[in-house]
Amino acid sequence: MTSPDVTRPDQTDSDAVQTQARQPVLPPDQRVGYAVVGLGELTEEQLYPAFSLSGQSRLCALVTGNREKAREQAELLGLKPQDVYDYDHFEELKDRADVQAVFIVLPNSLHREYTERAARIGKHVLCEKPLSVSVADAEAMVAACEATGVLLMTAYRIQYAPHHQAARELIQGGTLGRIKLMTAVDVQTEPNEGQWRLKRDLAGGGSLLDVGLYCLNTTRYLSGEEPCEVFAYTHSTPGDPRFSEVEESVSFTLRFPSGLISSNSCSYGTSKHRSLRVLGEKGNLSLDPAFDYTNLRLMVDTETEVRETLIKETDQFALELDHFSGCILNGETPFTPGEEGLQDQRVMEAIYQSAREGRPVQLERLGGRDLFRGRKPARIERERA
Numbered sequence: 001m002t003s004p005d006v007t008r009p010d011q012t013d014s015d016a017v018q019t020q021a022r023q024p025v026l027p028p029d030q031r032v033g034y035a036v037v038g039l040g041e042l043t044e045e046q047l048y049p050a051f052s053l054s055g056q057s058r059l060c061a062l063v064t065g066n067r068e069k070a071r072e073q074a075e076l077l078g079l080k081p082q083d084v085y086d087y088d089h090f091e092e093l094k095d096r097a098d099v100q101a102v103f104i105v106l107p108n109s110l111h112r113e114y115t116e117r118a119a120r121i122g123k124h125v126l127c128e129k130p131l132s133v134s135v136a137d138a139e140a141m142v143a144a145c146e147a148t149g150v151l152l153m154t155a156y157r158i159q160y161a162p163h164h165q166a167a168r169e170l171i172q173g174g175t176l177g178r179i180k181l182m183t184a185v186d187v188q189t190e191p192n193e194g195q196w197r198l199k200r201d202l203a204g205g206g207s208l209l210d211v212g213l214y215c216l217n218t219t220r221y222l223s224g225e226e227p228c229e230v231f232a233y234t235h236s237t238p239g240d241p242r243f244s245e246v247e248e249s250v251s252f253t254l255r256f257p258s259g260l261i262s263s264n265s266c267s268y269g270t271s272k273h274r275s276l277r278v279l280g281e282k283g284n285l286s287l288d289p290a291f292d293y294t295n296l297r298l299m300v301d302t303e304t305e306v307r308e309t310l311i312k313e314t315d316q317f318a319l320e321l322d323h324f325s326g327c328i329l330n331g332e333t334p335f336t337p338g339e340e341g342l343q344d345q346r347v348m349e350a351i352y353q354s355a356r357e358g359r360p361v362q363l364e365r366l367g368g369r370d371l372f373r374g375r376k377p378a379r380i381e382r383e384r385a
């Protein structure tokens with residue numbers, strides 16, 4: 001066999017691709033209006049910029065526990081003081097005809113309460129991951145939205161990311177042959193003892209619900225399959241006060257009906273690393289980094305070639321926002337509806353059960369692909385550079 005031809009990005013002009021989501025840019029008054037609930041780090045650093053990049057969504061109101069801080073932010077965002085609501089006055093959004101949806105960006109255990117409150121006032125719900133802290137909560141959220149006829153979407157930005165869409169197309173188009181194994185890692189250091197992420201009543205769990213979820217959800221997304229069995233270990237460093245309520249690390253294996261096996265690791269106790277590899281009969285691909293907001297890299301390694309696929313980055317949060325807005329405008333089920341988040345919750349409960357009981361745990365064996373997903377995201381155009 002000839003040795004693989006390694007192609008560096010600056011040599012791949014003919015294969016370089018630019019990626020662009022083709023969604024119409026609407027005039028501001030025709031865009032879907034949102035109230036953002038919870039003005040923490042994600043909202044300030046990622047979502048405000050994403051609204052300014054979006055073509056179908058606009059920010060109309062802020063819901064906060066700190067009115068003063070929110071008023072300062074509102075002014076910078078071009079909103080008025082009356083666009084700021086505190087949590088107790090959330091229901092007043094009912095009278096805001098310009099607000100059709102809420103984006104819930106609160107600690108995990110509050111997702112259910114605000115989803116139910118939003119559904120009761122007839123607002124569509126985009127909810128941050130994890131959808132909730134239990135299967136029971138996730139089921140209640142799906143039911144509440146169904147009962148009042150509003151849409152519920154789990155904010156899985158990775159499923160709208162161009163690099164991940166390209167990886168899925170390569171897998172499903174047969175470039176790697178039949179896929180046999182996957183590995184995914186999402187680890188980081190959680191240094192702050194006071195963080196809500198380390199409190200069980202607010203976070204619902206540790207590294208699994210926060211970062212391990214990316215390994216689980218991306219494996220399901222790329223393969224399109226549902227796991228039928230899980231086996232897991234958890235570990236927390238004895239005496240480390242950060243992990244007195246939630247777990248530090250989880251290693252979990254997923255088995256799928258096709259025979260695909262995926263090995264995953266997540267942790268709050270190691271330095272940052274986020275990568276994914278898919279191994280098939282005819283080749284493999286890797287995303288490294290795989291789960292960051294920017295600078296993702298997709299490498300494809302077949303018997304004849306090792307190549308980086310160059311993809312123009314598009315803001316992941318703007319893509320997910322505009323996908324949801326498109327679904328609201330057209331009355332369609334989002335690609336990552338509440339049911340998609342609920343399914344991850346079922347698998348995560350099985351992972352914890354397996355670690356507790358020291359044995360594999362079976363899940364309902366489900367055939368078919370993309371069982372919990374709705375309308376595909378806007379077509380991604382790949383143009384040769």
Ligand code: NAD
Pocket residue numbers: 038039040041042043065105106107108110128129130155157196202210
């Ligand atoms: P954060 O701590 O920075 O912000 C949380 C916000 O909730 C703050 O404004 C805080 O004041 C408010 N809050 C309301 N009630 C609270 C309470 N009882 N305790 C603590 N805070 C309370 O957190 P964040 O990083 O913005 O995360 C918020 C949500 O977004 C989480 O569900 C998280 O998993 C999710 N998230 C998703 C991504 C992603 O890439 N999709 C990234 C980061 C966070």
